Amino acid sequence: MTLEASLREARARLTHARAVTVLTGAGVSADSGIPTFRGADGLWRNYRAEDLATPDAFQRDPTLVWRWYNWRRELIAATHPNKAHDAIVEMERRYEGFWLITQNVDGLHPAAGSRKLSELHGNIWKVRCTACGQVVENRDVPIAILPMCRHCGGLLRPHIVWFGEALDERDLDRSRDAAQSCEVMLIIGTSGVVYPAASLAPLARASGAFVVEINLDPTPASGQVNLSIQGRASDLTPRLL
Ligand code: BV8
Ligand code: ZN
Numbered sequence: 001m002t003l004e005a006s007l008r009e010a011r012a013r014l015t016h017a018r019a020v021t022v023l024t025g026a027g028v029s030a031d032s033g034i035p036t037f038r039g040a041d042g043l044w045r046n047y048r049a050e051d052l053a054t055p056d057a058f059q060r061d062p063t064l065v066w067r068w069y070n071w072r073r074e075l076i077a078a079t080h081p082n083k084a085h086d087a088i089v090e091m092e093r094r095y096e097g098f099w100l101i102t103q104n105v106d107g108l109h110p111a112a113g114s115r116k117l118s119e120l121h122g123n124i125w126k127v128r129c130t131a132c133g134q135v136v137e138n139r140d141v142p143i144a145i146l147p148m149c150r151h152c153g154g155l156l157r158p159h160i161v162w163f164g165e166a167l168d169e170r171d172l173d174r175s176r177d178a179a180q181s182c183e184v185m186l187i188i189g190t191s192g193v194v195y196p197a198a199s200l201a202p203l204a205r206a207s208g209a210f211v212v213e214i215n216l217d218p219t220p221a222s223g224q225v226n227l228s229i230q231g232r233a234s235d236l237t238p239r240l241l
Pocket of ligand 2: 129130131132133134149150151152153154
């Protein structure tokens with residue numbers, strides 16, 4: 001099917017939909033200049049996820065982990081939402097039943113104006129106290145290392161879900177509900193390898209949704225969706241409106 005035909009089919013499905021759910025990954029922020037995780041310019045290229053985005057790494061060397069997150073804060077602070085983020089905000093306005101599920105921690109979706117969203121893996125602009133659990137927003141670039149809790153003096157960590165850590169149950173429940181109740185699910189810019197986020201598209205499909213993937217490269221999900229459209233999220237997402 002040509003690109004034009006695929007976009008036409010996706011638009012037709014969206015026109016008749018009452019409820020739409022969107023799932024995004026790092027590919028939706030790539031055109032804002034934020035490197036993805038597993039692509040050629042991937043974030044993990046210089047670091048291995050296992051070395052840094054884990055509770056053990058933070059336990060072992062919190063300074064190294066905070067240095068890595070400061071590097072990402074500086075990177076992200078210089079970026080802005082792109083046309084893909086804006087198009088998703090427009091969808092939130094158009095559909096009475098709308099939910100956005102993002103795996104991204106860069107905060108570009110709320111910055112663009114998305115409100116009906118779950119940040120499944122947390123948000124780089126929030127910190128959590130390892131002692132009292134208080135979560136606060138902190139936009140220092142860089143954040144002074146090692147940051148301590150104003151409330152109790154405990155060590156602060158990024159409010160981000162690391163590998164081996166459980167996702168927030170409410171976020172997961174809300175996301176599963178949004179996957180099961182939508183007529184159309186858009187999967188945009190994710191390699192579909194990280195669980196449990198990667199289980200949401202099959203869940204939507206099994207619940208009868210028409211699932212559309214927009215991604216630069218084929219992914220393990222490409223064969224399982226109803227429509228797989230290859231291209232840049234910032235180019236294709238606005239063309240779905
Ligand atoms: C958990 C935080 C259990 C760090 C991240 C089976 C079931 C359950 C768990 C597992 C399982 N198998 C393995 C696991 C463990 C693990 C996992 O899934 N591992 C994978 C690697 C195999 N899962 C976990 O550990 C999760 N926790 O399950 O805990 C548990 C339960 C109860 C009690 C205790 C424990 C936690 C997962 C969260 C991990 N945290 N990040 C940080 O970000 O600082 S994951 C990390 O990968 C990022 O958050 C990112 O969001 C996520 C997914 O990556 P993508 O967004 O897809 O990015 P990627 O680069 O991979 O792909 C980008 C895509 O975009 C590419 O396809 C590319 O082609 C495309 N693209 C590029 N440019 C563009 C584009 N597309 C469009 N336009 C463009 N311009
Ligand atoms: Zn505290």
